[in-house]
Every structure is written in structure tokens, then in C-alpha cells.
Amino acid sequence: MTEPIIIAEQISKSYGRKQAIDHLSLTIEKGSVTGILGGNGAGKSTFFRMITGLVRPDSGRLTVLGEEPGWRTNSQIAYLPDRARWYGNYTAEQTFDWGSNILPGFEKSEALRLAELMNLPLDLKTEGMSKGQEARLMLILCIARSVPLIVLDEPFSGIDGSSRERIIEALIDAISEKEQTLLISTHEIYEVEGLMDDVVFLKDGAVQLTGNAEKLRTEYGSIYDLSKKMGD
Amino acid sequence: MQGINNQSFDALLRHETRRVRKNGKPRMSRQWWMIYAIFFLAAALILTTYFSLSYHIEMKYIWSVCWGIPWVVFGFSIGKIRREWGNGTVGWWLALPYSRWRLIAAKFLAMMVRGLCLALIAFTLIILFGAYATLISSSLSLHDFQIFILSGWLPMLLDLAAFPLLAGLGLFLGVLRQSTWRPAGILFWVFWGILWSLFSSTGWFQGVYNGRYDPLALSAAVIISWIAALLLLLLSSWLLDKKLDL
């Protein structure tokens, strides 16, 4: 069960004078749900962009699925970028066709099932969708894929309560039906409190605290309360 | 692992040939499009009628419109890159399971298709305009019309020759602007200005404009255009891979 899917060894990345990632070392286990938590500028998004090869570390070594991250490993990763928008001229149905043709492991039938579950109209163009509908569409694009790794950067930001509820239900199904590794960064800890197997707190680009969620609960109480303490 | 490395390039190309508007920009309704189209057509008809009845017009100058088309392609190409950032879709684009080279090549080919469509539309409209002017003019003969059409081949050919270079250039500048090499943009324009003035001073453009050209020089221009495009695309994909400022 304990086989690493992501190994970061002393990786660093700076933008000008700002150190976005600072000698970060971290191992993510296969098949786990890991919450990457931390305030703004903690380095969550930069770390996710490194996993998908969009950003390269200045130093250190990052291994994803046994390789250096890049477009080849991306075929096995479903990635929801932070503050992402979808192409406005696609309807949901067209987006799913796009997914079937372009994204490895994408299953249109699964996407359609999720769209129905999440109450997403199929023939509406994205430019006409509400923020919540667009977010649901983008999430489906990620979780209707049978790939080993799903990386979601702030999947709940700016999304209304009912959409959140539906997204979490879909995530629960994704965890149980496929043996996927799920990485979520979020501010809305309360929503995913019960979902996380492991928790990583980032601060100033380095690991502040990491551990099994259940063990952390025994020691510190709920992850939500812990995150408030960590923020101070 | 099935199908990991052979995701269809075709699908990516189809994706890139779709027109993307700026997100959040309200779209003009079909009725308004119709109104503008009718207005434009009517204006063209009236002007053509007026000028051909009152003056003897040198129709071949209308082909000058073609000089603008490559620059339209250039602008579209810059926008093609900028829009990924502006619309917030860049994360999706760059995380696609295609090499950087294929990502940029798909955009390039999409721009070529767009350019060809534009050229074709311009060509057809100009011919129609010529036919109409010939028909209503008392001084223009069928022979004049034939000469008019023949004089259009060269600008069209030049357009086709210029497309790769300008599409490549547009994409390159678009990528450059998003990379850590951004400051090199100024250097590039200086370089471009010098090259352009040197080239203009040879009088090649003037010659072509007047219908004189050396077939050898023209083929050389086509080859140079493609080679330059290739280099620009390679450079762009390298920038996308190593020097992005995300």
C-alpha cells in the first residue's frame, strides 16, 4: 500500500527575490487523499504546477510517477489549475467530446453520468454558464478520467454551497471506485475534513507539518482547528 | 499505458482552429451581424457603381488589400497565445499530454488555416467586385477583367509566402511576452526594424508591387519564410518548456 507517487527532495523555486518553494521535501503515497493546506503564498499552487511540469524547480529533485514531471507524465495526471476558466465556446457535451479525443483515460459515459448527478446542462456554452456550473464542468473533466493521479487546485473557490456539496459527492465516488491518488489544495477545510487521509501544511514554501489525518486528530483535534492554529 | 503518446494531433488541431473570443466579452447577436453585412455590401455596391460610371478606375490597385492580410494573421497569432492567459485557460493548455512543440505547431497550423480562409475570402470578394465593375462600366472590357484577375495572382502568392513567417512571428512574440525573456522583446523589434529597412532598400517590394518579380527570388522568399517560421516555433516551444513565467 505504501508506494510513493510523488517524491520531492529539497526542491526550491524563486521568483525574483520571492522564494515560492524553499527546500521542500515531501512524499505522497499512492492511493491516498492528501490535503495540501496553507495560507496564500504558502506555495501550494507553485508545487502543483511543478507536479504538472508547468514550472521547473531551480534546484532539488522532483519525481512524479517515477519520472521527471513533463508532458509525458501529464497523460497520467488530471489537473485542475488554480483560478482556471474553461474555453467559452464549448458546451459541456462538446467539452466531453474534446476530453475523449484529447485526454487519456477520459470516459465520456462517466462524464455524462456525473453531469446528470451534478445537474449540469449539456447544451449550454461555457460563456453562458454560472461560475458554479463552469466549476462543475471543469471538475468533471478531471474526475471522469481513470488516471493514477488527480491534482485539484482550490476546486471550491468561488463556488456556491449546492455545487460544493455535489463536487464532494463526486469526489467521494472517485475515491471509492478507482484507486486514484487525490491531491487537493483548499481553504475550505471544513468541507473536505473527513475526506483526507493525509494532511500537509505548507508555509513559506516549506512543510510546516505533515501527517496522517487520523493521527493528527488524536494529537491536535480537528484539522480545521489545527489549521487555524497553524495560521497564527 | 494505452494511447498515452499517440493522443490524436488531429483533435488538438481541431481544438485550435475553433475561434475563441475573449471571455466575458458580450457576443454580437446574429441580427447585428446581418445588419452590418448588408450595410457593408450596399456601401461597396454604391461606391463601385459611382466610381465606375464617373471615372476610369485602375482596378488592379484593389489588390493592395492583400498586403494587409499577413499582418492580420500576425495579430491573430499574438492573440492566440495571449488569449490562453487572458481567458485563464493556460493551465489546461500547458498541462495537455502533448509536447510543447506539438502544442505550438497546432496553433501555427490553425493560424495557417485561418490565413488561407482569409485569403480565399478576400480573393473571392475582389473578383466579384471586379466582375461587377466590369459589367457596369462602359470603358472596361472582358480583356481588362482578365488582366485584372491575372494581376491578382502575385499578391496572393506573396500572401501565402508570408503567412508562415508572420504566424510564426506572432506566436513567438506572444510566448516571449509570457516568458522570463520578456525584455528581449525590445531587442527583437530593433533587430526586426533594421532587417526590414535593409530589405526594403533593395527595392524588392516596389518591384513586386508593380508586377515585376524574379521567380527565383520569390521561391527563395517562400523557403526563407518557412525556415524562419520553423526556427521561431522551435524557439517558442523551448521558451514554453524552460522559460515560462508562471
Added chain:
Amino acid sequence: MDERQVGSLSFSIDFSQPLYEQILTQMRSLIARGTIGLGEKIPSVREMAHELKINPNTVMHAYQELERDGLTEKRRGQGTFATTSMMKIKQFKERFALEYAQDFLENMHSLGFNLNEIHTYLTRLSQEKGHRKND
């Protein structure tokens, strides 16, 4: 503390405590006390995960432990059911009764109480509890 309903069963989930143990103890109690009757179907892992908003793997691990306890049994293609054997439940309860009683006695002995004194405490406690119930 969150009260959540799964079908007709109610669970209380406290996110400041390990979730696995909460599910395990509450499921054990539901079966031991007969709230879930002999041979009755228990909620699926998916149903539990959805309603309680917790990781299905956590539920699954708790369910595996229940099976080891002998309190549930899987039926192929039909799901998981409470055991049909009264004996097994009795065995389970006895095992825990002995364990709890032993722990209790050890604690009391270590404080120097003898059996008589312990008995007095138990009587007093159960009387108090009885009063409280009557209030």
C-alpha cells in the same frame, strides 16, 4: 459534533477525534444493541461515505474490523449484512464485557479498593443513574 443520518440510523461525527474509531464503535453498538437487527442489511460503504461526508476508505476499514468481530458478513453481490447468529453477537459482547470489566477492576485495585468497596460504588452509580432517568 455533527449529527448525521444514514437511512434510519443516526451517527454523531466529531472531527476532533479519529473517524475510524467513531464509526467502528457506533456500528458495533448499533448491532450489539439490536438497532440493526439480526441479518439486516447495513448501509453500503458508499452510502455511509456520502451521508457522513467522509473518506470511503475509512468506512471500509471500519467495516473490515466489524467483519473480524464477527458482527457482519458479506454476501456476494448483495452487500454487507449484520450477522444472523445471535451466538456471534453474544460472543462479541462477552469479549468486550470481560475486557471492560477487567480494565475497570484493575484501575480500582490499583487505587487500593477491595471488591466490597467497588461494589458500593457500582450500586451508588446505578442508583444515581436510575434517578437521572426518572427525572
